[in-house]
Amino acid sequence: MSDVIHLLPDNVANQIAAGEVVQRPASVIKELVENSVDAGAKSIKVLIKDAGRTLIQVIDDGKGMSETDARLCFERHATSKITSAEDLFSLHTMGFRGEALPSISSVAQVELKTKRHEDEVGTLVEINGGKIERQESVAVSNGTSIAVKNLFYNVPARRKFLKSNSTEFSHIEHEFSRIALVNPQVELSLYHNDQLCYQLRPGSVRERIVGIYGKGINVNLLPIQVDSTIVKITGFVGKPETDKKQNDHQYFFVNGRYMRHSYFHKAVMQGYERFLQPATSPDYFIYFEVNPSCIDVNIHPTKTEIKFENEQTIWPILLAGVKESLGKFNIAPTIDFDQEKDVMSEAFIPSNNPIPQLPKMNLDPTYNPFNTESSSSYGGGSHSSYKRETTSNWESLYEGFERGESPDF
Numbered sequence: 001m002s003d004v005i006h007l008l009p010d011n012v013a014n015q016i017a018a019g020e021v022v023q024r025p026a027s028v029i030k031e032l033v034e035n036s037v038d039a040g041a042k043s044i045k046v047l048i049k050d051a052g053r054t055l056i057q058v059i060d061d062g063k064g065m066s067e068t069d070a071r072l073c074f075e076r077h078a079t080s081k082i083t084s085a086e087d088l089f090s091l092h093t094m095g096f097r098g099e100a101l102p103s104i105s106s107v108a109q110v111e112l113k114t115k116r117h118e119d120e121v122g123t124l125v126e127i128n129g130g131k132i133e134r135q136e137s138v139a140v141s142n143g144t145s146i147a148v149k150n151l152f153y154n155v156p157a158r159r160k161f162l163k164s165n166s167t168e169f170s171h172i173e174h175e176f177s178r179i180a181l182v183n184p185q186v187e188l189s190l191y192h193n194d195q196l197c198y199q200l201r202p203g204s205v206r207e208r209i210v211g212i213y214g215k216g217i218n219v220n221l222l223p224i225q226v227d228s229t230i231v232k233i234t235g236f237v238g239k240p241e242t243d244k245k246q247n248d249h250q251y252f253f254v255n256g257r258y259m260r261h262s263y264f265h266k267a268v269m270q271g272y273e274r275f276l277q278p279a280t281s282p283d284y285f286i287y288f289e290v291n292p293s294c295i296d297v298n299i300h301p302t303k304t305e306i307k308f309e310n311e312q313t314i315w316p317i318l319l320a321g322v323k324e325s326l327g328k329f330n331i332a333p334t335i336d337f338d339q340e341k342d343v344m345s346e347a348f349i350p351s352n353n354p355i356p357q358l359p360k361m362n363l364d365p366t367y368n369p370f371n372t373e374s375s376s377s378y379g380g381g382s383h384s385s386y387k388r389e390t391t392s393n394w395e396s397l398y399e400g401f402e403r404g405e406s407p408d409f
């Protein structure tokens with residue numbers, strides 16, 4: 001019998017990779033905006049039409065590409081970010097797999113315009129379904145613009161898999177927020193069907209959170225800060241009374257990258273123990289900084305699962321950090337009217353027990369776990385700035401700065 005194995009053509013391999021990397025319009029936005037961040041962009045504009053089905057365009061003012069690179073970037077495993085496998089453990093960029101652009105261009109019609117600051121003219125490349133249709137010199141501004149049109153036009157099965165516009169748009173908002181939260185120094189805007197949805201100015205992490213979620217969240221953000229030799233933790237945890245049954249304001253980032261981490265989530269939840277209503281969970285925006293050699297980012301194509309070498313050591317550090325934040329701000333119980341009503345009506349329900357039980361109070365408002373000698377065991381750092389931060393009038397920073405209206409679906 002003759003041999004049966006053959007190498008797949010690049011285009012087929014790219015479409016297979018696209019199966020993992022490009023699940024929906026939001027994944028395209030993630031990959032393109034991450035590329036813009038890696039290119040050192042200070043300002044990134046995202047334009048979408050029909051929740052990304054017909055158009056996703058990302059325009060940046062980053063370093064741009066040469067004529068040759070503008071073509072090469074669509075080749076499989078073509079990257080400027082790593083050169084050897086060892087580089088995977090000293091990553092300082094979001095990308096490194098060289099997969100995004102070939103994958104995206106294998107399932108869409110893509111127009112790239114790019115120019116480096118040092119070049120007089122830029123380059124335009126058009127590529128449809130992985131096939132280069134056009135390449136020419138053009139007059140464009142510095143930076144890169146990539147327009148991805150008619151996503152999955154050549155893969156009807158994938159197109160059918162897309163959900164309603166409102167669902168796809170909410171995925172887009174999530175991806176956009178994840179990148180925005182971890183790059184507060186970058187100006188970011190998002191337009192949907194020509195309507196401005198987000199306009200985020202460069203600023204601090206707190207300002208960025210407020211820019212995304214609105215002024216109301218500001219008073220509920222408690223700073224968290226731990227400096228230890230193996231991990232630096234910064235960010236904010238939400239006041240317990242802002243807990244929710246379904247909470248999508250829960251973010252972990254490591255070295256500038258969004259990640260999911262159920263083990264660390266448990267540490268946060270344990271920190272809130274006794275503070276939360278049953279079956280609810282709090283907001284958090286927690287940023288870890290670790291030596292890049294202590295994490296493995298390359299365990300999932302979308303890089304949202306990250307393996308930590310020393311997660312068991314980090315767990316108690318995180319737990320202590322959360323407890324310290326809550327304790328430091330003397331979180332006192334607040335009884336809201338709904339809850340109070342329940343307590344009252346329960347007290348008047350006739351039962352076998354004529355004396356109504358007082359509701360059990362689990363909270364100790366003076367609780368501060370770090371009022372002990374052990375407080376310095378994780379490196380501590382100065383916390384005097386916290387007070388200043390909360391008492392200063394943050395709202396005024398955002399006066400006249402309203403989040404754009406979300407589009408009406």
Ligand code: ADP
Pocket residue numbers: 031035036039060062063064065073078079080081094095096097098099100101102143144
């Ligand atoms: P990766 O990001 O993993 O390297 P991509 O397929 O996303 O792979 O991009 C391939 C290469 O194209 C990048 O390594 C980078 O050199 C270049 N590139 C992509 N997007 C941009 C951009 N917006 N600005 C400048 N260069 C870019």
Ligand code: MG
Pocket residue numbers: 031034035094095096098100101
């Ligand atoms: Mg990339």
